[in-house]
Amino acid sequence: MGTFKGFNLAPELVSALHKLGYDNPSPAQATVIPKALEGKSLVCQSETGSGKTHAYLIPLLQKTDFNLPRLQSIIICPSRELARQVYDFASAFSRFFPKFKARLYSSEAEVSQNQQGNSIAPQMIIGTPGRLKALLVDQYSFDLHGVRSVILDEADMLLEMGYFEDIDPLYSILPEKCQTMVFSATMNQGLKNQIEKYIGSQFLFEGGENKSATNVRHHLIDIKHVGVKEALIAFLEARRPYFALVFSSKKADVIEAGSFLRANGYDPVVFTGDLDSRERKASLRRIRSGKVPIVLCSDLLARGIDLEDVSDVVSLDLPSDLSYYYHRAGRTARFGKDGDSWVFYNADSLSKPKELLSQGVAFDFYSLKNGVLSQDTVGLAEKKKYTKKKPFSDEEIKEIKKAKAMASSSQVKPGYKKKKKQAIAKVKNKFRRKAIQKSIQKKKDERYAKRTKAKLAGDE
Numbered sequence: 331m332g333t334f335k336g337f338n339l340a341p342e343l344v345s346a347l348h349k350l351g352y353d354n355p356s357p358a359q360a361t362v363i364p365k366a367l368e369g370k371s372l373v374c375q376s377e378t379g380s381g382k383t384h385a386y387l388i389p390l391l392q393k394t395d396f397n398l399p400r401l402q403s404i405i406i407c408p409s410r411e412l413a414r415q416v417y418d419f420a421s422a423f424s425r426f427f428p429k430f431k432a433r434l435y436s437s438e439a440e441v442s443q444n445q446q447g448n449s450i451a452p453q454m455i456i457g458t459p460g461r462l463k464a465l466l467v468d469q470y471s472f473d474l475h476g477v478r479s480v481i482l483d484e485a486d487m488l489l490e491m492g493y494f495e496d497i498d499p500l501y502s503i504l505p506e507k508c509q510t511m512v513f514s515a516t517m518n519q520g521l522k523n524q525i526e527k528y529i530g531s532q533f534l535f536e537g538g539e540n541k542s543a544t545n546v547r548h549h550l551i552d553i554k555h556v557g558v559k560e561a562l563i564a565f566l567e568a569r570r571p572y573f574a575l576v577f578s579s580k581k582a583d584v585i586e587a588g589s590f591l592r593a594n595g596y597d598p599v600v601f602t603g604d605l606d607s608r609e610r611k612a613s614l615r616r617i618r619s620g621k622v623p624i625v626l627c628s629d630l631l632a633r634g635i636d637l638e639d640v641s642d643v644v645s646l647d648l649p650s651d652l653s654y655y656y657h658r659a660g661r662t663a664r665f666g667k668d669g670d671s672w673v674f675y676n677a678d679s680l681s682k683p684k685e686l687l688s689q690g691v692a693f694d695f696y697s698l699k700n701g702v703l704s705q706d707t708v709g710l711a712e713k714k715k716y717t718k719k720k721p722f723s724d725e726e727i728k729e730i731k732k733a734k735a736m737a738s739s740s741q742v743k744p745g746y747k748k749k750k751k752q753a754i755a756k757v758k759n760k761f762r763r764k765a766i767q768k769s770i771q772k773k774k775d776e777r778y779a780k781r782t783k784a785k786l787a788g789d790e
């Protein structure tokens with residue numbers, strides 16, 4: 331692996347990177363940085379946790395004129411949390427370059443606060459699409475002539491959330507020669523079309539599609555007939571993870587699992603869209619303090635958030651868009667570390683695990699039985715379905731009630747329980763016989779219909 335010295339970066343920047351603990355570029359950084367320094371627009375499809383934020387921050391910092399109090403780069407993120415994270419990464423460089431000013435615009439409060447409190451223009455702004463559109467297009471708060479680079483971070487999520495409606499008008503007022511760098515974990519035709527509008531069809535660094543970090547060990551756990559929440563508790567007891575991120579695709583299930591864990595003595599952070607911005611910040615602070623070993627969340631909220639040292643990702647279910655599974659698994663094993671991604675399933679939910687296996691995810695198999703997590707040698711081969719027993723028909727219930735009443739007497743005599751049982755069994759047997767006769771008749775009818783059809787075809 332090379333070092334950052336090979337990129338023709340300013341020695342002060344290389345030294346700042348070293349002090350921040352970054353000495354060797356990641357593969358994404360090694361490919362993106364030289365092209366970005368040339369001023370080329372590019373698309374980087376890279377694994378989550380691949381160091382993509384610094385793949386653009388480093389060239390942006392190298393090109394920023396710190397003596398010029400003028401806006402030079404814009405970073406657009408799909409969520410407040412991601413914007414804050416990028417802002418924190420960028421601000422870490424202010425320690426080494428005191429004239430470098432980055433500003434965050436992802437909530438109304440930040441917009442008004444920053445507009446009133448600081449008359450010197452920042453060189454870099456980071457924000458969410460709606461806020462940036464309001465600021466730059468509607469209010470025309472900054473002179474955009476000096477903007478040389480725009481970053482679209484987590485572009486697949488920008489598209490998914492319909493944010494290009496806010497980004498399009500921004501592009502209409504940016505300088506023509508502005509460089510665009512697009513970063514996205516996944517790439518589909520819709521996104522390609524959208525990006526081509528801005529930069530043409532230049533694709534630079536395409537990581538394997540839909541692949542999360544390579545050091546993730548993928549496991550499928552057969553939870554059998556046990557309920558998901560109960561299985562989660564059993565899993566946590568058996569595995570005792572250092573830091574687990576637990577996903578469910580439904581918000582209600584996330585909340586329910588959170589309450590269940592609390593009722594069982596755990597103190598998880600439950601991270602859903604219902605939190606207001608203060609609560610979200612407080613949750614993120616709690617998570618980052620390292621004191622919370624369990625975080626429950628839904629898919630959208632977890633995208634792009636860099637939580638350090640997630641040892642285990644647990645999927646209570648699989649998302650309907652399976653590409654989200656790779657985002658989930660990519661929350662662990664970040665930057666060269668390793669980690670485990672566990673997926674709960676049972677015989678009634680085999681299709682999505684099978685689909686992931688066919689996409690090449692190298693799952694191994696576990697089962698969770700009586701609180702013991704052990705390797706499962708059967709895997710997905712023939713599993714017994716946990717189908718619910720067919721309910722009794724109204725008629726059957728009526729007869730069972732009648733039989734019960736007849737078998738009970740006003741006095742409790744010896745053997746009354748046995749008598750009652752026998753009466754109920756008699757009714758059930760009668761209905762079972764009826765069902766069998768019906769099914770035999772149905773098969774007979776089918777055979778007869780088939781024969782008649784064949785005969786008619788022969789006569790013709």
Ligand code: AMP
Binds near residue numbers: 352354355359
């Ligand atoms: P990202 O993919 O941008 O979310 O980054 C994932 C993590 O990698 C972050 O915690 C960064 O601090 C870290 N990181 C980024 N670049 C490097 C590097 N060259 N060396 C070590 N860690 C890095």
